[in-house]
Amino acid sequence: MRSPESPPSPRLLSALARVPVARTAAALALTGALSACNTVVLDPAGDVAQQQGDLVVISTVLMLLIIVPVMALTIFFAWRYRASNKEATYEPDWDHSTQLELVIWAAPLLIIICLGALTWVGTHLLDPYRTIGRIDKQTAVAHDAEPLEVDVVALDWKWLFIYPEQGIATVNELVVPTNRPLQFKITASSVMNSFYVPAMAGQIYAMPGMETRLHAVMNETGDFIGFSANYSGAGFSHMRFATHSVSDADFAKWVDGVKTGGKDSAGTLDRATYLKLEKPSEKNPVARYASVDADLYGAILDMCVEPGKMCMSEMMAIDARGGLGKAGIRNVEMLAYDKYGRQASAAANANPDAATKRELAWVRALCKQEPGKAPDNTVKAPASMRSLTGAGLSAPQSVALEQNDEAPARPLLISRN
Helix, strand or coil, X not given: XXXXXXXXXXXXXXXXXXXXXXXHHHHHHHHHXXXXXXXXXXXXXXXXXXXXXXXXXXXXXXXXXXXXXXXXXXXXXXXXXXXXXXXXXXXXXXXXXXXHHHHHHHHHHHHHHHHHHHHHHHHXXXXXXXXXXXXXXXXXXXXXXXXXXXXXXXXXXEEEEEECCCCEEEECEEEEECCCCEEEEEEECCCCEEEEECXXXXXXXXXXXXXXXXEECCCCCEEEEEEECCCCCCCHXXXXXXXXXXXXXXXXXXXXXXXXXXXXXXXXXXXXXXXXXXXXXXXXXXXXXXXXXXXXXXHHHCCCCCCCCCCHHHHHHHHHCCCCHHHHHHHHHHCCCXXXXXXXHHHHCCCCCHHHHHHHHHHHCCCCCCCCCCCCCCECCCCCCCCCCCCCCCCCHHHHHHHCCCCCCCCCCCCCC
């Protein structure tokens, strides 16, 4: 048996020498291809995503300030104090150096302080519930600018986008204008999903019976990909949608085309159509609805699209009054959110008799039905772009004094978002 310390055998050296040059070249080419992976997270088309990418880069650089010297010193000490180096000073009784201790503890502490400050500022400035304060580094959002609202519903396994201002809806297609603030209201029909367009902003969860928010902007035109970043069942891998960032003129043209309809039109998206669309399906093609029920998204959020089903807001209003005892049993049954079993309660109340009608009328008279009236948790962008404080915190005194000056505000590298 050959000793592990012995040099490689001539047979091994000869085998290595016979390795084809083409195979080596192919391996190098593959390495180059892997290094050219999609870097959309670090080079996105939206300002919010760009700021998030900058946080990743800055955090990485700060950590490398410690990692690189440590790795270099590890190699240095291993070489400098190897057994064969007789010139290295051997001090087995050495156990303390004040200067070295200061370096070892002070450097990481400073890095942690910088990372903590960066995280604090970034967490508040990039709050997805906060309206954006700028279009890009040089352009602030006009005080009278109205964001484009898009209501997002995560279905099994597809995405529904409702444009309330335009009165249209699409499936698996998101079209937004560039350089206009965007406001997404996000919910789900069944299990939790995650709404994610890497070129636009970070991922936001979509949950049934709840509404999350996302504010963003797209600064470049182009075609991008959005998808669910949270596993949600068998069709999860196909839960992707096309995202198109277009000019204002092209967006208006697209909206007119959807409203006009044509052979690609899916008609009107009302409650009956939605209940069919809501059923699990995979690899759905793009669908466009020329009109949409104005109250549909609110009913989806309130989990009461089905006829005869009580809304969550109604039940919460009844509970706030102390409940109804036996009189509310039928209404509690109507709250069942079993995807495949709730039809029974809906069918039982579809054609109620006189007694049931009186009961339902009495119960619903106790609360005002406002489906989808979820509290607006949007955080407004500040009037001044100088302040780096978080939501609800007052500006530092020095900043407040500067704001009284008439000098134009300087753009920040990181703005309130």
